[in-house]
Amino acid sequence: MRKIYVIGIGAGDPDHLTLQAAKAIGRTDVFFLLDKGEAKESMIELRRRIMKAYARPGRRVAEGRDPDRDRTPDDYQGTIADWRHRRSAVTEALISEHLLDDETGAFLVWGDPSLYDSTISILDEILARGETTFTYEVIPGISSVSTLAARHKIGLNRIGRPFQVTTGRRLAEEWPADVDDVVVMLDARQAFGAVDAQDVDIYWGAYLGTPDELLVSGPLAEVSDEIRRVRAEARERHGWIMDTYLLRRRDAG
The missing domain is CATH 3.30.950.10 (Tetrapyrrole methylase, C-terminal domain)
Known part of the structure; x- marks a missing residue:
């Protein structure tokens, strides 16, 4: 069975990474990154620095494009639901294509995964569809x-x-x-x-x-x-x- 870590990596200071998070990063085979565009390249760069410091040699990186969404919608709930659905499709494709049986993948989440982040609900949506199977564990971070x-x-x-x-x-x-x-x-x-x-x-x-x-x-x-x-x-x-x-x-x- 494939396993995925949802790892909170803090608000931006690499020193805020917990020992639990560092150990999970060291056990990860594939890191999943969703690119938000050049304007947020610095956010991706922090993740790369953390991987370089704590990940095992030979770890792989799978990147996808984060779907765009309307930031000022008239129907806020509907817009967010649609965006999360499209994001789950991108995420599922990355997992299906890049994470092999018995391997461990990870999403490095800005701040804490429980606070205004969609990763947990997206993984639940993927599992609910029943086409891609895995287990996952959430590791808290400093918000x-x-x-x-x-x-x-x-x-x-x-x-x-x-x-x-x-x-x-x-x-x-x-x-x-x-x-x-x-x-x-x-x-x-x-x-x-x-x-x-x-x-x-x-x-x-x-x-x-x-x-x-x-x-x-x-x-x-x-x-x-x-x-x-x-x-x-x-x-x-x-x-x-x-x-x-x-x-x-x-x-x-």
Whole structure:
């Protein structure tokens, strides 16, 4: 039976790779990479550096093209479902063609596989079709959320109070109920601009764990324009950006 590892490799710092992840990489015969285009070549390069450092001699790499998708769809749920279905077809073809019986393959997942990543659900979809068989194991990684808190030297929660992780799309609709600490991911539209900035602090980071890391923090009303400027300049320079932030109401105690 073929086996696949879904390995969280952290937010960008190779030192964030766990011992469990390093050992799994060392047992892998085939690494699967989905190319997102030249603008995100640096993300692929990190994976190549990790493979060079920890993978066994003679390991193979199978690359496929990640399907494009509409980033601002009218039907968000339907668009994502269609994209995942097309992505599962690419993934299944890679597994079928390149992973032999009794071999081990691996997907090196940015951050942690359990947090806003589609790899697990895509593998489940492939298995549900019943045409390609394998077992898989998920190995957790250090997420951008954990890295953000560490870089700003803050806790995500306060004593006796919850926090929530959400997306920029959901934040633009409303601040989540019953929480005063909100971690926001996947925010292409800078939804913090729609928040009532009074008595709210922001802890923002981009390219976390990489040499290009950027950090800004302070009262939202005072630093929101700076974040927009820094973010725009960085995106122009790199061709892509991945950022995360925590919004915190100061009157929560």
